[in-house]
Amino acid sequence: MAPICLIEALPSGGWRVNDSALCILKNVQQPVQVIAIFGPKGTGKSFLMNKIAETQQGFRLSLPGGPCTEGIWMLCFPHPSLKEHHLVLLDIEGFDTEKGDKRKEIKLFILAVLLSNVFIYNTQGGVTQEELQKLIYVKELPHLVKAASDEETNTCLLASLLPHFIWCSRDTILDLNMGEEILTPEDYLNDVLNARQGAESSVCWINKLFLQPRLYDICEPCPTARFVNLDSLPEDQLAFLFKKQVQTLKEYIFNKGTKTITGGEKATGQMLACLVESLTSSLSEGDVVPLDKVFERVAWKEGSKKPDSPDCSFPCSNFTEGNTLAHPVVSTTRDRKQEFGEEIKCVGPSQYSPKFERVVVQQSGKPTSSTRTRKQLSVNMEKPICLIENSASGDLHVNQKALEILSEVQQPVIVVAIVGLYRTGKSYLMNKLARKQKGFSLGSTVESHTKGIWMWCVPHPIKQDHTLVLLDTEGLGDVNKGDEKNDCWIFALAVLLSSMFVYNSMGTIDQNALDKLHYVTELTECIKVKSCNSKDEDDSFHFSRFFPAFVWTVRDFILELKLDGHPITENEYLEHALQLRPGYGAKVQKYNFPRQCIRSYFPSRKCFVFERPVSCVEKLRKLEEVSENELETSFVKQAKEFCHYVFETAKTKTLHGGHNVTGTLLGNLAVTYVDAIRSGAVPCLENAVVALAQIENSAAVRQAHEHYMKEMERLVKFPTATIEEFSELHAVCGKEAIQVFMNRSFKDDDRTHQGELMRVINLSYENFRQKNEQESANLCTKVITDVSKTLEERITMGYYSKSGGYRCFIEDQEKMIKDYKASIVKGIKLEDVLNDFLKEKEIIAQTILLADNTLTEKEKQIEAERIKAEATQQEMKVMEKNQEALQQMVVDQERSYQENVQQLMEKMEVDRGKLLEEQKRVLAQKLKEQETLLKSGFDEQADRMEAQIRDLRRDLDQTQSSSWLSDALDALGTVATCFLPGIVGKGIGLATKLFSRLF
16 A cells, blocks of 8 residues: 555644555554654665655655655555564654644654554664753653653553663664674664663653663765655665664564554454544643543453444455454563662552553453353463562562463462462472472472562362462571561462462471461561551551461371360360460560461461371372372372362452452452562552552443443444334443443442443444444335336426326325335335435426426416425424434333442442451451450450450441441442533433432
8 A cells, every 4th residue: 555644733733644545554454563763854764764665656756955754644555574464664753853833743752653563763863862862752751742641650551551662773874893892783772772861861761661772873864865856766775784784673563463452452443443532532631641631541442443434335356354462461560670769668659550561461352242141261371480580689570471371260269378488388388289299390409489570370179160270489587598587578479369368387296386477476567557647556466357268277286286285186286375474575475476466467367287198208208199099098188188178168359349350350459569679668558459440440330341342343233113112222331331330349439430430331332323323224225216106207208297187296206205214114214215205206296287387377376385384394304203212212221220220230239248258257356366365364365356346336337327328329420410411411310410309
């Protein structure tokens, strides 16, 4: 295809998108790679893009002093090296450093970097800081493109979204010789970027915003033909070095993969078209581009438009149909080197929520089943994979491949994590839970073998539609590592991610064992519950609401389970070890502190003791090769009891309030907590829930809207016979979409996301309604054209221009109307099309009437009055039909809203039940602990717990009160006034507020 203008600037300062270019993109359903080039005028940008496209006649070249490219031009064709992909080249109008319109140029720069996944900065004149400083627009980028309200967070998020940066220095040959050392172009560029510069210089911002920029020097294409139009120059006359350098550049670019939208989702041409429309719309509306709004527009536009829609029927035989994305794709923010102070801070919601697109799953494009249920995907891994990597320097990173695996797990997860000192047999115990002989790697030396946190996802052996996620952690206390703080973070992450926490130790539970469990006493330094609390404020009494069940496994246990000569159970053994000592001295407090933490932080506790699995030391070193028949019978029995307990009692991982965690959410949790740790902050449980709610609720809106669109396209046979039929199908699909949203969303306290779903469904409903009317009009027009052929032919032949011709005309027209109505039993636009047809024939009828000399003037006058009356009557029918359609639209909106209210009430009742269960469990635990303290004579500690118990009872009473539901309905009524149009929204919103007062 030939280049076509994609975006042009208007004199008013706005932007106009070329519909023909959009139609080309909308016909491309394959993933696209987007390359944009930007730089000063007259630096050969168009010529370089033509070489990348391997075409002699592509973008129009400009001669010195001649006209240059204006706006943004596009070239789109099948990718030369990536199968089932398209390549989109964007040639951007060059900027003028002295006389240019800076307001226009900055917006062109924004469009270039946000539309592309490879950005080429093209210059002439050498590789110097002066040439980079010309890119002044990069300094304005963080101020004009907003991904977050916080400045630092916004910069980091932009860095994760911006394309690969390539600096092409044209007509240049770098001198890379530095004495005996030869530099690479990357070294040369680093020297330029890292030279002294101002904090607000263009070079500084390039360093901040673009990760790993690359430099390519490209010599003159033909030194002997500088003033010749290069597009007419034969290929064999181009310099050999120039062709080689361009080829090297192309190979690098083509290896950079496809353009992605948020969350790593591969962008098709259709999605790119939506992004173009959204960005230009935002730039026309104001100077600041809100990325969240841009991507929201892309989400619903992409879901509501299809390549075969009437406005995108651009024929293009060169385009090959590609497959839509069939597997989930997950992305994380790119790693950046940052320096942080030593002060520990608690991350607030504003710092979490901008990352809501960090892990987003794109579901398969297959239509959803009409059974109203969404198939939940499970994963059965053959072997474990590292989830959280722990580098030699102690830096934690979430493994991208592990996140991709978790993103495929759409079932609720039960997460069991094991922690303990190194060389205590943790991995072997986890293999037992996986019911495998081998899996988590076992070490046989004195060094810690497992590094970081490893993950193994397997189907739960008992609970259907659940996935068991096993987390094996790096051994604590490794003398070679010597980093206590790093061990604390591993311990804290295991607690935060699991629903059952297993602490594994050797020998007995004595003071030495509890001393080694000092990590539990440091959890207050590693975990915060509420963001509003100060660093020194202790909110650890809330831990039991969030923390997992605690299981202590004691390995190589050789003692007899007896106390004062009487047999005791394993649990009694643990409770005895956790008993407090009376007194107030420093030694007593040191003795009691770890015991108090275990008793207070975890909602339940359990103990298992294991004898040595084999007596032979050699077999012990190679335990994973020892068959079960060779193991000690007592160990086999104990291991089975342990596994049975875990399978039966380990609960689904939930967030505060009882919302089930899926694999996708677990991946988000891991990224959220690790990001907080790496930034020097303390992971905050409350803010993590807020951040995950943003992620999940945004995904729930997209998924629900997608379900509505697919079901409407599947069920509605356009045009429908009646308005009522269309409305009923809309009601069914809308109800299912709300159910999809309710099943996935949580903590949408202000009902913003539910309101957004109402908005996008209402917009799609309006689009479908208009399509239904248009299809009905098209069908009726075709029918009336067919049945009126005889009438039209006779009019054309002058058949009615005779005596008695008017009576013949009326008879033929009435027969035609009868045939028309008989052909269309029912049709939404039947009367409209008939009315338009009769209007067209009014003048012809009057002409025939006046020419018919068989009629008297009185008869003609009477007939004219009859024609006028019938026309008025027909107009009234059309008005009635239109009024019925308008009333039905109001009914549909009211019914849709009431369905939202009904399902919200049902969901709130379920959520309230889960929260009540959680609150009652925590209250029961605290009351039991208080009773134990009183029986043991610790009256003062029991009194201190009284305040906590009062707070818990107050929360319980508040949850049981009717205001809980009333507040939710009030919030929904408020958003309804914003998202439902006109009086309908206001009326419904007011009605809901009045309705909520009844509770």
